[in-house]
Amino acid sequence: MRIATxxxxxxxxxxFAAWRERLRAxxxxxxxxxxxxxxxxxxxxxxxxxxxxxxxxxxxxASLAALQDLYADWQQAFAGCARELDLHVLAGTFLLRQAxxxxxxxxxxxxxxxxxxxxxxxxxTGFERxxxxxxxxxxxxxxxxxxxxxxxxVCYDSEFPLYARRQYEAGxxxxxxxxxxxxxxxxxxxxxGCCARALENQIHVVQSVTxxxxxxxxxxxxxxxxxxxxxxxxxxxxxDGIVAAAAPDAVWAFAEVDAAALDQxxxxxxxxxxADWDAQLRPQVFAAVVR
Numbered sequence: 001m002r003i004a005t006x007x008x009x010x011x012x013x014x015x016f017a018a019w020r021e022r023l024r025a026x027x028x029x030x031x032x033x034x035x036x037x038x039x040x041x042x043x044x045x046x047x048x049x050x051x052x053x054x055x056x057x058x059x060x061x062a063s064l065a066a067l068q069d070l071y072a073d074w075q076q077a078f079a080g081c082a083r084e085l086d087l088h089v090l091a092g093t094f095l096l097r098q099a100x101x102x103x104x105x106x107x108x109x110x111x112x113x114x115x116x117x118x119x120x121x122x123x124x125t126g127f128e129r130x131x132x133x134x135x136x137x138x139x140x141x142x143x144x145x146x147x148x149x150x151x152x153x154v155c156y157d158s159e160f161p162l163y164a165r166r167q168y169e170a171g172x173x174x175x176x177x178x179x180x181x182x183x184x185x186x187x188x189x190x191x192x193g194c195c196a197r198a199l200e201n202q203i204h205v206v207q208s209v210t211x212x213x214x215x216x217x218x219x220x221x222x223x224x225x226x227x228x229x230x231x232x233x234x235x236x237x238x239x240d241g242i243v244a245a246a247a248p249d250a251v252w253a254f255a256e257v258d259a260a261a262l263d264q265x266x267x268x269x270x271x272x273x274x275a276d277w278d279a280q281l282r283p284q285v286f287a288a289v290v291r
Contacts, residue, residue: 001147001257004030005039005206007227007246008092010214012050016070019048020077024085030252031085037147038252041208042105042121042155042180044092045074046219060218061133068097075108075116082110088147090176092208093121093154095134102135107152107178109143117143121154122163127219142170148259155179158193158207161200165277168201173259177207179225187225195241198230202266202274204243204257205230229255234269236261 006026013019030038048070049056049063056062071094078091089110095103105121105128120137121128128134140163143150151167151174158164158177167175177194181187190207198205209225227246231237246253266274 001036001259002034003037003039003206003229003255003257004033004035004252005227005229005244005246005255006041006208006252007211007225007250008041008044008208009212009251010047010210010217010220010223011212012214012216013048015051016048016073019051020073023077024081026251027081027085027087027089030254031087033252033254035087035252035254037088037090039090039176039206039208040092040178041210042093042107042178043095043210043219044178045070045094046217047214048074050214050216054216057216058218060131063217063219064095064097064103064133067095071096078108078110079114079116082112083114086112088112088145090152090178090208092178098135100135102133104135104137105154106137107154107176109145109150109152109176111145113146115145117141117145119143119152119154122157123160125156140166140170142167142172144171148173150174150176152176152178153193153197155181155190158190158197158205160193161196164197164201168203168274173203173262174257175201175203175205177205179207180210180220181224182222184224190225191228194228194230198241199232200273200277202232202234202262202269204255204259204262206255206257227253229253229257231262232265232269232273234265234271237265
């Protein structure tokens with residue numbers, strides 16, 4: 001299975017139509033390169049705030065409120081691209097207003113046959129908490145797709161092992177991590193989290209990132225990181241765990257992912273991290289001993 005993961009350079013679109021055309025062209029490039037799954041980054045919808053006046057796009061709360069009127073068009077754009085290009089598309093994230101007036105950072109996966117799934121971000125960053133209008137999700141999801149069982153950890157969620165572990169135990173064998181970071185340290189944390197989740201569960205992990213600068217946006221002003229695909233380091237796999245990484249100016253990183261190969265690694269690899277998970281859960285180990 002060939003996967004494309006985005007290193008999406010943030011721009012200020014002139015209109016929704018212009019943004020949609022850029023999106024479709026990028027997804028067509030991924031499809032033409034043989035991809036059956038394309039992964040876009042966290043906060044992608046906030047790029048659309050650039051079509052609004054400065055009083056809106058320079059204020060996060062105002063941007064989130066204004067973007068709600070575009071949600072149906074957003075869904076239609078991704079559903080149309082998935083159908084027309086015969087491509088599964090993880091549409092980055094859209095901060096969607098809930099009945100209580102707060103927003104959830106939601107990643108949606110669109111399938112060519114019209115099916116769709118979503119995963120809300122479960123742990124908020126300091127920036128998201130400080131915004132005062134965003135709330136965490138409350139459910140871990142696994143998507144049962146034509147490509148196999150997939151799961152999503154939205155950015156910061158990848159830094160906590162139990163979300164991905166529960167998804168692995170429910171059958172997920174591919175973890176998608178749409179991310180957005182604004183410092184080198186933040187990019188490193190998410191990258192290390194992706195590597196750790198790949199190691200623990202012996203699965204592939206796919207990270208997408210935002211790139212470039214957008215000083216008009218309080219959320220997308222500076223963007224760091226490298227789009228990449230990770231695997232556990234074991235027989236037949238890269239020693240450094242990096243299957244593919246995007247070049248500095250590239251839109252996509254591409255990787256061939258073979259779920260059967262990792263099934264074999266879990267059975268016959270040098271180590272058995274996935275199977276040995278429970279070995280750490282011995283109560284006597286956690287009786288603190290101070291000498």
